[in-house]
Structures are given as C-alpha cells and as structure tokens.
Amino acid sequence: MPDRNRILVVDDEPQITRVLRTTLSAQRYDVRTAQDAESALEVFQDWAPDLIITDLSMPGMSGIDLCRTVRERSEVPIIILSVRGEEKLKVEALDSGADDYVTKPFSRTELLARVRANLRRSPAEREPQVIEEGDFKIDVGAHTVRVRGREVHLTPKEFELLTFMSRNPGKVLHHRVLLSAVWGEQGVHQPEYLRVFINQLRKKIEPNESPRYVLTDPWIGYRFEPSGS
Numbered sequence: 001m002p003d004r005n006r007i008l009v010v011d012d013e014p015q016i017t018r019v020l021r022t023t024l025s026a027q028r029y030d031v032r033t034a035q036d037a038e039s040a041l042e043v044f045q046d047w048a049p050d051l052i053i054t055d056l057s058m059p060g061m062s063g064i065d066l067c068r069t070v071r072e073r074s075e076v077p078i079i080i081l082s083v084r085g086e087e088k089l090k091v092e093a094l095d096s097g098a099d100d101y102v103t104k105p106f107s108r109t110e111l112l113a114r115v116r117a118n119l120r121r122s123p124a125e126r127e128p129q130v131i132e133e134g135d136f137k138i139d140v141g142a143h144t145v146r147v148r149g150r151e152v153h154l155t156p157k158e159f160e161l162l163t164f165m166s167r168n169p170g171k172v173l174h175h176r177v178l179l180s181a182v183w184g185e186q187g188v189h190q191p192e193y194l195r196v197f198i199n200q201l202r203k204k205i206e207p208n209e210s211p212r213y214v215l216t217d218p219w220i221g222y223r224f225e226p227s228g229s
Contacts, residue, residue: 004030005119006047010040010054010066011081020053023108024115037061041069049076051119053111056082056093064096071097075155077118081106087192094196099157100183101190110186117184118156131166134226135213138166145205147213152204157182161197162205165214165224174221198222 007029009020017033024031032047034040036058044052052070056063067078077100080093085103093101100114131138137146143159145152154162164181165173179187179194187193202214212228 004028005051006030006032006049007051007053007115008040008043008047008049009033010035010037010052010058010063012036012055012058016055016081020111023112027112027115029115037063037066037069040066044070044074044076051115052076052078053115054078054080056080056084056089064093064098067093067097071155075153077156079114079118090190091192091196094193095200097155099155100187100193113184113186117186131163133166133169135228136166136226138163147205154201154204157197158201158204162201162224165222166226169224169226172217172221172223178221194222 007024009017009024009031010033011017011020012035014035017035021031021033032043032049034043037054038061040052040054043049052066054063054066061069063080063082067080070076070078078098079100079102080098081102081104082089082093083104090101099118102111102114129140131140135148138144140163145154145159145162160182161178164178175191175194176188179190182197183190183193198214202211205213213225215223215225215229217223
C-alpha cells in the first residue's frame with residue numbers, strides 16, 4: 001500500500017482538532033495535531049507533513065507567523081482557517097505563504113475539496129515533461145524553473161500557475177479559467193488569490209518592476225509572453 005498523505009492540523013481549539021482529525025482520517029489521510037504554532041513547528045521538523053492546516057488566531061505565534069516560518073524551510077501546501085473572512089486578511093495570509101484560506105464555519109465537503117486541490121498532482125505532473133518556451137525552461141517532473149538560465153524557486157501554487165500559463169503562451173486567460181485550473185471550482189469566487197499569486201510570481205521571474213512575461217489584460221485576465229513583450 002502506498003504511503004498515505006500526511007496532514008498536520010494546528011488549532012488551539014481541541015474540538016476543532018478532534019473534528020478535523022476524524023474527518024481527515026476517515027478519508028485515509030495520516031493526521032497529526034498541534035495546539036499552537038510552536039508545537040506545530042516541532043512536528044513539522046520531525047514528521048515532514050504533505051499539507052498543513054492551521055488556524056489564523058492562536059496564542060503566541062499566529063497562523064500567519066507560522067506560514068512565514070514554514071516558508072523559509074519548505075514549499076509544503078498550507079491552508080489557513082479563520083472565523084474572519086475579510087479580503088485584507090486573506091491577502092495578508094496569502095502573502096505570508098499560505099496557499100488557501102477557508103472561513104469558519106465551513107462544511108466538511110468544502111474543506112476536503114480544498115485539501116484534495118492542494119494535494120493533487122495534475123496528469124502532466126505524473127508524466128515528467130519539460131516545457132521550453134522563450135526565456136523559460138520548466139521541468140514539470142522535477143518541479144524546477146529556469147528563466148534565461150537562472151533557477152527560480154516557486155511555491156507549489158506559483159509553479160502550478162506558471163505551468164498552466166506556459167501551456168497557453170500568448171493567449172489571454174480569463175481570471176475564472178486560471179482560478180479553476182489552479183485552485184479548482186472552489187477557487188473561482190476568490191479573485192484575490194489570483195492577484196496575490198500573480199504579484200508573487202512576477203517578483204520572482206520578472207527582470208524589473210515593469211512586467212514583460214506576465215501581462216495584464218484589464219478586466220479580463222492575464223497573458224504569458226515567454227520571450228518578453
């Protein structure tokens with residue numbers, strides 16, 4: 001039997017961790033829990049989870065601080081849970097390194113869909129493939145990106161976004177198309193996700209502040225020009 005995906009759940013409310021452990025274990029995920037960010041970092045170091053689900057507001061280190069600390073060491077997908085659904089908080093969480101944001105109360109169906117979306121591997125990733133377009137060389141199997149020979153380190157969602165766009169060079173891709181491709185149908189109503197991750201991607205691949213590879217088509221979407229505009 002192949003190894004089960006490991007999920008680390010971080011929340012200071014025991015009832016929440018119990019419910020999530022039961023829900024995720026029933027789907028055959030291997031689950032460990034922590035009641036604060038400091039304990040979570042110890043589990044993360046020793047256990048190497050495939051996904052982290054963390055509360056936003058906890059005593060001591062917050063979920064956002066946990067995201068930043070984990071991102072210094074790993075690209076593991078992170079889902080933030082919070083009772084607060086303001087766009088400003090979502091953007092801050094995504095900027096700190098989170099891949100997704102779920103507002104409490106949430107349905108088990110929705111959470112499991114988000115978990116699957118963040119753990120999934122696309123068919124292209126199952127079959128190693130190298131994409132060479134313009135200034136870019138993307139090795140999908142090895143999860144590496146080079147821009148004009150320089151290696152660029154991307155988070156899983158940044159990599160998914162760039163890979164999808166690189167398969168459609170020169171085409172205007174609508175916001176909903178990109179959101180659905182990278183975050184699934186649950187993500188099409190979260191336009192702030194795309195804005196944050198496009199900005200993060202640009203910081204890593206663009207040679208200066210004026211975009212030449214990822215271009216904005218106002219009110220429509222984005223266009224990838226691998227040779228520069």
